[in-house]
Amino acid sequence: MQSSENFGDYSKTFITDVPTDLESETAIFYARTLPRFPDEAIYIYSFKEHRMIYAGGWEEILGYKDNEINMLAIVNMSAPEFAPFSHELNDKALQFIHQKSKDLEKYSFSIELKKIHKDGTAVPIFARVGVYSSENGKITAIIGRFQVNRSLIFGKVMRYAAYGPEKEKFEEELNKILFSYLAISNKEREALELVAKGYSFKEIARDLKVSHSAIEKRIIPLYKRFNVKSLTHLVSFAYDNSILP
Structure with a gap:
């Protein structure tokens, strides 16, 4: 099996550690218009700008201020037992969606996992990541919603789901690629x-x-x-x- 250092290599070629500018017009617009539920943190990451363009709720959920949270940090804050699977899922989901050119905003995936709070404690999270915007058949931004769920009970098996116009193909592809993991x-x-x-x-x-x-x-x-x-x-x-x- 690959070492944990190699997981997420595909995704990491598209993301940076640049946080959002909370005083930008874009961030202010999303802060005013994007609904956020209790115990939820949200981000929007732009592939065009190679940076986070909006972040909200992160200090309450995982201890990071909204103007310091970044995409690379989010990817790497998974608990050790969840990190390899989470990184691989990110990679394979993004690879699948990159092969599509229509209805991109309808594609997303979810995963139940533990993220590590800034203070070192583990937080049970239901995360859903999807395409937020696209241009000319290419993804321009993704959105992630991280909801704290204290009722989650974790065993040895990772739980995830895929959504989109080609949901069956999407999930079958993930199942095939992630077969070596204890996942369902x-x-x-x-x-x-x-x-x-x-x-x-x-x-x-x-x-x-x-x-x-x-x-x-x-x-x-x-x-x-x-x-x-x-x-x-x-x-x-x-x-x-x-x-x-």
Whole structure:
């Protein structure tokens, strides 16, 4: 496996450690117009300007002032046990979206992880990152929303989801590339939850309005990924590792 120093190499070629200028017209505009929920921090990073153009809520969430938080710091503040997977997910998601040229603003992904507060403590975060703007089929800015969620229970398995016009392809690509990690996507977890309730693959396919083979593609690869030998063992593993409630 790669050393942690090499993770995120693709993403890091596009980001810098330049923070936002809170007195700029752009930052002031977003501060006034962009809704932010309690226990949430937001950033907008511009690929055109190679800098953060807006940041809000970071001192309350992770201890960094809004005018000092930067994109490189955000990428590198994941807790050690989450960092390799988080960096790889950032890389592969950005690579996938860079191959697209239409409806870019509809693409995003989410991940549940721990980020390290400036004081060294771990903070449970639900993060969602998506395309904020584009021009001529190219991404110009991304937006990230980091929500503190104290109810998250972490096991050994990373949890993530993909969204967008080609959601199935997006998630399948991430699943294929991230197969070596103990990770599970939203769609896989959705199907597994129904398996745990005793539904057959045929019943699950009907309930989720997909094909029988689509359900097999969500469940069967989990055997090898989690090193389990049966469906019962898989469900037991899911409960033991907080994949299922």
